[in-house]
Amino acid sequence: MKNKTVIFILLIILLLVAFIGDLFTGNAPISPGEAWVALFGTSGDTIIDEIIRNYRLPKAITAVIAGSALSLSGLLMQTLFRNPLAGPDVLGVSAGAGLGVALLTMLSGTAVYPFIAAMGSMAQIVAAIAGAAAVLILILGVSARIKDSITILVLGMIFGYVASALVTILQSFSDPDSLKVFVTWTFGSLGGVTWNKMPLLLMLVSVGIMLACFLQKTLNSLLLGENYAMSTGLNIKRARVFIIAIAAIITGAVTAFTGPIAFVGVVIPHFARAFFGTVNHKTILPATLLLGSILLLTCDIVSQIPVAGRTLPINAVTAVFGAPMIVWIVLKRKKL
Amino acid sequence: MPLRKNKLLLLFLLCAVLFLAWNCRSGQHQDNREDEAKPLSSVVIQYAKGFKIDHFAHYTRVILHNPWSNTNESYAVYYLYRDSSTLLPTNGTKLKIPLSSLTVNTFSYLAFLDLLDEQGAITGVTDGFRIYHPGILQKLRTGEITDLGDPFHPNVEKTLALKPQAVISSAYAQRDNYSERLIDAGFPIIYSLEWMENSPLARAEWIKMIAAFFDKEATADSIFTEIEHRYLQLQEKIKNVSTQYTVMTGDNFQGTWYVPGGKSFNAILFRDAQLDYLFKNNRESGSIGLDIESVLTRFGKADYWFGCEADTYAELADKDAKYLLLESVKKRQVFNNHNRVTPSGGNDYFESAVANPDLLLSDLVKAAYPEILPHYSFTYIKPLEELSAREK
Numbered sequence: 001m002k003n004k005t006v007i008f009i010l011l012i013i014l015l016l017v018a019f020i021g022d023l024f025t026g027n028a029p030i031s032p033g034e035a036w037v038a039l040f041g042t043s044g045d046t047i048i049d050e051i052i053r054n055y056r057l058p059k060a061i062t063a064v065i066a067g068s069a070l071s072l073s074g075l076l077m078q079t080l081f082r083n084p085l086a087g088p089d090v091l092g093v094s095a096g097a098g099l100g101v102a103l104l105t106m107l108s109g110t111a112v113y114p115f116i117a118a119m120g121s122m123a124q125i126v127a128a129i130a131g132a133a134a135v136l137i138l139i140l141g142v143s144a145r146i147k148d149s150i151t152i153l154v155l156g157m158i159f160g161y162v163a164s165a166l167v168t169i170l171q172s173f174s175d176p177d178s179l180k181v182f183v184t185w186t187f188g189s190l191g192g193v194t195w196n197k198m199p200l201l202l203m204l205v206s207v208g209i210m211l212a213c214f215l216q217k218t219l220n221s222l223l224l225g226e227n228y229a230m231s232t233g234l235n236i237k238r239a240r241v242f243i244i245a246i247a248a249i250i251t252g253a254v255t256a257f258t259g260p261i262a263f264v265g266v267v268i269p270h271f272a273r274a275f276f277g278t279v280n281h282k283t284i285l286p287a288t289l290l291l292g293s294i295l296l297l298t299c300d301i302v303s304q305i306p307v308a309g310r311t312l313p314i315n316a317v318t319a320v321f322g323a324p325m326i327v328w329i330v331l332k333r334k335k336l
Numbered sequence: 337m338p339l340r341k342n343k344l345l346l347l348f349l350l351c352a353v354l355f356l357a358w359n360c361r362s363g364q365h366q367d368n369r370e371d372e373a374k375p376l377s378s379v380v381i382q383y384a385k386g387f388k389i390d391h392f393a394h395y396t397r398v399i400l401h402n403p404w405s406n407t408n409e410s411y412a413v414y415y416l417y418r419d420s421s422t423l424l425p426t427n428g429t430k431l432k433i434p435l436s437s438l439t440v441n442t443f444s445y446l447a448f449l450d451l452l453d454e455q456g457a458i459t460g461v462t463d464g465f466r467i468y469h470p471g472i473l474q475k476l477r478t479g480e481i482t483d484l485g486d487p488f489h490p491n492v493e494k495t496l497a498l499k500p501q502a503v504i505s506s507a508y509a510q511r512d513n514y515s516e517r518l519i520d521a522g523f524p525i526i527y528s529l530e531w532m533e534n535s536p537l538a539r540a541e542w543i544k545m546i547a548a549f550f551d552k553e554a555t556a557d558s559i560f561t562e563i564e565h566r567y568l569q570l571q572e573k574i575k576n577v578s579t580q581y582t583v584m585t586g587d588n589f590q591g592t593w594y595v596p597g598g599k600s601f602n603a604i605l606f607r608d609a610q611l612d613y614l615f616k617n618n619r620e621s622g623s624i625g626l627d628i629e630s631v632l633t634r635f636g637k638a639d640y641w642f643g644c645e646a647d648t649y650a651e652l653a654d655k656d657a658k659y660l661l662l663e664s665v666k667k668r669q670v671f672n673n674h675n676r677v678t679p680s681g682g683n684d685y686f687e688s689a690v691a692n693p694d695l696l697l698s699d700l701v702k703a704a705y706p707e708i709l710p711h712y713s714f715t716y717i718k719p720l721e722e723l724s725a726r727e728k
Contacts, residue, residue, distance in 0.1 A: 028497035047496050050521045055492055108509035113404040121511045172592065175622045181508055184488040191492060192513040194520065310485035 004276065004283060011290045015064075018297035022060040023052065025304045027311065054195065062193040062201070063300045064293040066254045067264060069205045071292025072212055073247040074265030075272070075285065079219045080243050081153045087266035088251040090153060091139050091244065092160030093132045097255040098186065099163040100131020105182040106174045124185065125197065125256045132252025135159050136245070143244055144237065149226065152244070187313030188259040190300055197257065204253035208246045212285065215243065219281040261296070263319040268292045271325070295322060373425075379553060382564075383538035386529050387545045389553070394422045396433075398548050403532040404509045411507060412527050416548060429524045431502060434551040439495055441487045441505040442528040446472060447688035448543045451559050454550050459498045462487035468682035492517055502526050502549065534621055535604045536693030537564055543691060566694035567608075573708055574610045574701055581704050583611045584635035584664065586623070587645040588656070593631045594623040602643075605693075609700035611640065628658060637663045640704060641670045648721045668720075671703055675718040685716040 023039065024032045028051050037043045038052040073088035081090070088094065104127035108116050116123045138159055143152045171179055193201055218239050221229040230236050254261070272287040273279055296318070303317040375390030375397070388399045395417040402411040413428030424430050439460030440446060446469055449455050455471060464476045464483035475481040482498060484490040487506065492514065495503065500523065505515055507527035515525045526549065530542035540563050547556030583606055586595045596602035597620025598613075606613040614634060618624070626634075635641075641664035646652045649668070652659045664670050676684035689696050695715040702709045703717065 026493045027491050028493035030497075046522075047499055051493050051496050054521065055496070055517070105510065108404070113509055116510065121513050121516045123510060172625065176594070177508065180488050181510065181512075184486070187489070189489070189513070191517075194513075194517060310483075311491060 007276065008286070008290070011287070011294065015290055015294050015297070018294050018301070019060050019064065022063060022297045022300050023056050025301050026051065026056055027304060027306065055191065058193055058195055058198055059191045059300065060297065061198065062190045062258060063296040065201060065205050066190065066258050066261060067268075067292035067294070067296030068289040069208065069250040069254045069292075070261060070265040071268035071272075071288045071295075072209060072285070073251045074267075075269040075281075075288045076212060076219070076243050076247040077265075078269050079222055079281070080240065080247075081149055082223070082225075083153065084270065085266065086153065088247065089160065089260075089262075089265070091156040091248050091251070092135045092158075092163055093139075093248045093251045094255045094260050095160040095163035095167075096135030097128035097132040097252055098260065099167050100127035100129070100134075100256075101185050102167040102170045102182055103127060103131070105178050105185075106170045108178070121192075122197070125200075128256030129252060131163070132248065132256060135163065136248040136252060139244055139248060140241055143240055147237075149240065152240070185259045186315070188261045188315030188318075190258055190296075190314055192259075193257050201253060201257045205250050208250035208253075209289065211242075211246050215239075215246075216281040216285060219243075219285075223279055223281075259315065261315055261318055263322045264292055264295055264299075267322055267325075268295060271295075295325075379544055379548070379557075381541060381544065383535055384530075384533055384541040384544075385538065386533055387542070389544065389548050394419070395424055396548055397428070398545060400507075400527055400529055400545075403529060411529065412525075414524070414526070414549075416551075418551070431524055431549065433549055435501045435549050437498070437500050438502045438504060438526075439482075439484060439498060439500045441484070441490055441503065443467070443687045444530060444539075444542075444690035445504050445528060445546060447691035448546050450688070451543060451691055452547055452550060452552050452555060454552070457550075459500055460484045460495060462490050465680040466682050466686075468676060468678055468684040468687050473678070473682075488512075490514055496521060496523070504528055504546070506531070530690065534599055534601055536601065536608070536696060537567060539601065539690050540564075540693045563692070563694055567697055570694065570697055570701060570709075571608055574705060577610050577705055577708075580610055580612045581639040582637065583613055583640045583642060583704075584631070584638035584662075585613075585641065585643045587643060588628055588631075589645075591627065592625040593628060594625055595631070595635075596623050597621055605696060605700065609697055609704065611700060611704060614638070628656070632658060632661055636661060639667065639669060640664055642673075642700070642703070642717065644670050644672045644720060646670075646720060647672060647674060648723055650723050652720070669703075670720045671717040672720060673716055673718075675714050675716050689716055 024035050030048055030051060034043050034048055035052050038049045039057070043049055070088050074086070077086035077088065077090055078084060101124055104116065104123060119126060139152070139156055142155050146152055171182065218234060221232050221234055222239070226236055268291050269284065269288050272284040272291050275291070276283050276287055278284065299314060299317045299321050302321050303312045303314050373392060375392055377391045379389035381388065386401050386403060388401070390397045395415050398414040398416065400411040402409045415424045415428050415430045416433045417424060417430065418433060420432065436457055437459050438457055440449070440458055441462045446458070446461070446467070449458060450469065458472065458481055460482045461467060461472060461476070462484045463486065467473055467476070472481060476483060482494055484494050495518065502524045503518055504526045505528065507529050518525060526546070530539045533539045533542070541560055543560055544553065544556045547553050585602055586593055595615060598615045598618030599621040600623065603613050603616055607616060615624070641662065644652070646655065649665065649670070652665065652670070659665055673683065673685040692715070698709060698712055699714050699717045702712050702714060
């Protein structure tokens with residue numbers, strides 16, 4: 001127990017270091033000293049203030065939110081479906097968000113334009129949330145009627161495939177410029193969340209995280225199998241709907257604001273379990289939140305390293321950078 | 337019980353959507369009705385439909401029309417002033433002119449700025465490796481100009497660090513995070529909308545728009561008049577050509593062949609060059625995706641093929657033997673747009689052609705009716721060679 005507390009304290013310190021590290025790295029030539037001054041006072045240079053306070057700070061906070069939310073969503077899915085490959089995207093929610101954005105991008109030049117234009121850059125978020133919500137409602141409708149969790153998993157994947165197929169159809173009809181706008185969204189970006197969008201993201205995700213914290217016991221009993229869980233008096237259908245809803249809402253919200261971010265959600269729960277050597281959600285749920293934030297912050301720092309003069313898309317960095325870490329864990333522990 | 341939970345969740349979602357709606361009330365589209373004052377004079381614009389420049393006693397107003405809106409809404413309104421004490425209307429972007437530093441996220445403006453001799457004002461560009469302009473490439477190498485990365489997702493920090501007086505950025509039907517963030521930070525965006533114009537002269541006329549920001553309206557006017565004069569003169573020369581050749585254009589891109597619609601820039605350019613484009617009566621202004629079979633059946637008999645992606649006939653045959661069935665290939669009348677390219681992928685066709693519609697037209701005329709322009713040599717297009725230089 002004492003050992004765990006020490007690890008948690010270390011992780012929190014690591015999170016703070018990664019957070020500050022993220023604030024100090026970027027493409028503008030700003031020294032850590034200048035950044036520090038801009039953060040807590042005024043550097044006298046409005047541009048440095050602007051970059052640190054209104055660009056890097058919300059970006060770092062977004063990394064923390066997105067990293068923890070996606071990892072938590074992955075953990076919920078892995079526990080519910082008792083499948084090590086499950087992740088935030090297995091319910092098709094991210095694909096639904098993608099479909100929403102694709103529809104918006106392809107329709108933006110048509111009759112619905114005034115409506116879209118009135119929303120400004122919020123339009124993309126609204127479209128993504130609408131797409132994710134549509135899939136979520138479908139999934140919830142299905143999961144309230146089906147007994148078997150694996151069937152839900154399969155249906156979720158199918159919804160995801162259908163949404164992706166619709167995106168492909170839309171893409172084949174669109175002109176090259178709209179296509180590029182959409183493809184850019186699929187790269188993922190932590191920098192798109194401005195202060196005025198932050199409250200909404202924070203609200204959607206923090207509600208999900210808080211609810212999930214109340215579910216620790218339920219999740220633990222699910223680990224032992226649905227039959228056992230039922231014998232402990234758990235209303236399995238209700239629990240399932242609840243877990244799916246939380247996972248889908250936080251995934252949908254994060255995807256809407258940042259675009260798809262792969263890998264984090266699948267990998268971090270394994271990382272947390274390996275790190276603490278337990279499957280008890282009381283430990284690995286907070287561990288997942290912390291590790292997810294740390295990984296995404298680190299990935300954001302890595303993505304700032306210019307390659308051929310430009311920064312890398314975060315969606316690619318998470319996988320490229322995260323994969324070796326996992327391979328290392330697998331080799332070290334001989335199992336996930 | 338699950339149903340009740342579902343309802344709760346739906347309620348939660350509904351709340352989220354309402355919150356969103358409340359959040360987005362701050363639409364940014366300006367309404368220019370507020371400013372009722374009559375302009376003292378207006379810049380004469382003959383071809384372009386997308387902008388308007390009016391002079392008032394102490395300032396100039398530039399309005400960009402919204403090409404996606406059916407109502408008479410503007411996309412952006414700029415008030416250009418010379419003296420900081422000038423009182424300005426409240427409904428637009430205010431800019432002190434002439435500008436002396438700006439970043440350019442769209443290639444076509446590199447040529448406009450070059451013609452206006454304001455290239456020195458450029459401090460940042462996007463996609464530097466795809467630029468053709470030797471002067472700008474040189475400045476990129478020496479670091480005088482910064483490469484801001486992908487034009488669809490330029491680097492925010494680098495842009496802010498340059499502290500440009502304005503940023504020229506392509507406008508799309510959706511507002512993007514990049515421009516919103518720059519506006520929030522107090523950097524004005526000059527939207528590039530010339531690409532929504534369909535006629536070659538209309539696109540070139542946008543030089544007048546950007547010239548207003550440099551206080552060079554008279555220069556722009558005389559430059560454009562010359563371009564227009566050369567364009568119309570050439571049109572006059574070919575008015576009575578004996579045969580109207582048929583043309584096809586575009587190329588196969590991963591299974592889809594994009595051809596321009598009948599109301600598009602290319603269709604109008606073909607019409608002006610006295611070339612017969614099969615889709616001339618089509619009503620689309622964008623591009624139409626076709627598969628190779630429809631291209632073979634519909635355009636198989638076309639005399640000329642412009643905008644091929646290959647450099648040699650050998651390469652064409654290598655890519656797909658079906659290309660050899662095209663009449664234009666059999667007649668060896670195929671042209672690509674690779675006359676002015678750099679090894680890293682820069683192509684002047686995507687850069688300066690907008691500002692030089694007369695040269696675009698001359699290229700087509702030279703290809704189809706060489707006797708009319710005996711001393712002209714191709715600017716942007718190039719006939720395909722039999723074999724690549726390596727194989728010869």
